[in-house]
Amino acid sequence: MPNIRNIQLPDFPLLLAPMEDVSDPPFRAVCKANGADLMYTEFISSEGLIRAAAKSRQKLDVFDYERPIGIQLFGSDVETMGECAAISTEAGPDLIDINYGCPVKQVAMRGAGAALLRDIPKMVAMTAAVVKNTPLPVTVKTRLGWDNDTLNVEEVAERLQDVGIEALTVHGRTRVQLYKGEADWRLIAKIKENPRIKIPIFGNGDIDSPEKALEYKTRYGVDGVMIGRAAIGYPWIFREVKHYVTTGQKLAPPTLEERIAMCRMHFDKSLEWKGPKAGIFEMRRHYAHYFRGLEGAKQWRTRLVDAENGEQVYAILEEIAASDAVLVG
Structure with a gap:
C-alpha cells in the first residue's frame, strides 16, 4: 500500500486536487462522502499567512471528517515557507504539501508555484526548510518542467526525496502548457520505474472517467491518481473510479x-x-x-x-x- 508514513491509504488511492476557490471544506465534504481517499486545502500563500491575512488563515480550517487532509503551501521565500510550515502544523492537518506546480501568472511571476522548476537548488532548499519545521510528513505537487526544454521532473523527484519528502504528485504538463493540450504521463512513469525512488508517486492530469483512471493505472504504474476538475459538481467520480478499478463494471450515473x-x-x-x-x-x-x-x-x-x-x-x-x-x- 502507498502509505505516507503513518497515513494509511488503500492500494490505489484517489486524491482530490487542491483547486483555488474550489477545494474548500464544503466541497471537500461532498468529495469525501463519495470516496476521496486523501484531500488537500486550497493552496495557501506563505506571505499571506505571515501577514495573518484573513483569507489565508481561514484556509487553514480542517475537520476530522476530512482526514487524512493536507495543507498546501506556496511561496517564493525559503525562510517564510519554513515558518509557515510550523504555523500550518498547529492547525492539525495530517501532512504538509508544497505547491511547485501552479502555473498561473500571478503566482509564477512572483517566483512561486511552477516558477521553482527554473531554480532547482532553491526548490531543494525550500523543501528542506519545510521538512525541518514540521514533524508531519511533507509531500510535493509539481509539473514536468517549465517548458519542453526543461523537463527536469526526474531530477526533482530524486533531489526532493533526498531532503525528506514522503510522496510526490506530478501533473503531466509543463508550466507553459497551463491546462492546454493532453497531459503526458510518460515521465511520471519513468519516475515510478526509477529504482532510487522509494516514495509513492501519484499522477495528475486529465483523469475524467473511470476508464481513463484504470488505463493510466495499468499503463503508467502510478501508486494512485489525483482528480481535479472532473470532481467539480460531480463528486461521484471517486466512487465510480473505485468501483470500476475493483470490478471492471461501470456504475450507473447519479439520479x-x-x-x-x-x-x-x-x-x-x-x-x-x-x-x-x-x-x-x-x-x-x-x-x-x-x-x-x-x-x-x-x-x-x-x-x-x-x-x-x-x-x-x-x-x-x-x-x-x-x-x-x-x-x-
Whole structure:
C-alpha cells in the first residue's frame, strides 16, 4: 500500500486536487462522502499567512471528517515557507504539501508555484526548510518542467526525496502548457520505474472517467491518481473510479434525486462554514455543474443563482425534485 508514513491509504488511492476557490471544506465534504481517499486545502500563500491575512488563515480550517487532509503551501521565500510550515502544523492537518506546480501568472511571476522548476537548488532548499519545521510528513505537487526544454521532473523527484519528502504528485504538463493540450504521463512513469525512488508517486492530469483512471493505472504504474476538475459538481467520480478499478463494471450515473441531495449537502456545508451571505454567494459557481444535462438546467441555474437566502434555495431544489425534468446527458 502507498502509505505516507503513518497515513494509511488503500492500494490505489484517489486524491482530490487542491483547486483555488474550489477545494474548500464544503466541497471537500461532498468529495469525501463519495470516496476521496486523501484531500488537500486550497493552496495557501506563505506571505499571506505571515501577514495573518484573513483569507489565508481561514484556509487553514480542517475537520476530522476530512482526514487524512493536507495543507498546501506556496511561496517564493525559503525562510517564510519554513515558518509557515510550523504555523500550518498547529492547525492539525495530517501532512504538509508544497505547491511547485501552479502555473498561473500571478503566482509564477512572483517566483512561486511552477516558477521553482527554473531554480532547482532553491526548490531543494525550500523543501528542506519545510521538512525541518514540521514533524508531519511533507509531500510535493509539481509539473514536468517549465517548458519542453526543461523537463527536469526526474531530477526533482530524486533531489526532493533526498531532503525528506514522503510522496510526490506530478501533473503531466509543463508550466507553459497551463491546462492546454493532453497531459503526458510518460515521465511520471519513468519516475515510478526509477529504482532510487522509494516514495509513492501519484499522477495528475486529465483523469475524467473511470476508464481513463484504470488505463493510466495499468499503463503508467502510478501508486494512485489525483482528480481535479472532473470532481467539480460531480463528486461521484471517486466512487465510480473505485468501483470500476475493483470490478471492471461501470456504475450507473447519479439520479436526479442524488444530484439534488448532494447539492443540498454542499449548500448546507457552505452555509455552516462561510455563513449565510458568503455561503450562498460561493455556492453559485457550483449549480451549473450539479445539474449539467438536466432538461431546463439553464432556468433552474438562473433561479438558484438569483436566490437571496437559504429558504429560497431549498424551495427551488424541492421544485426541481418535484418537476418532470429528466437527465439527458
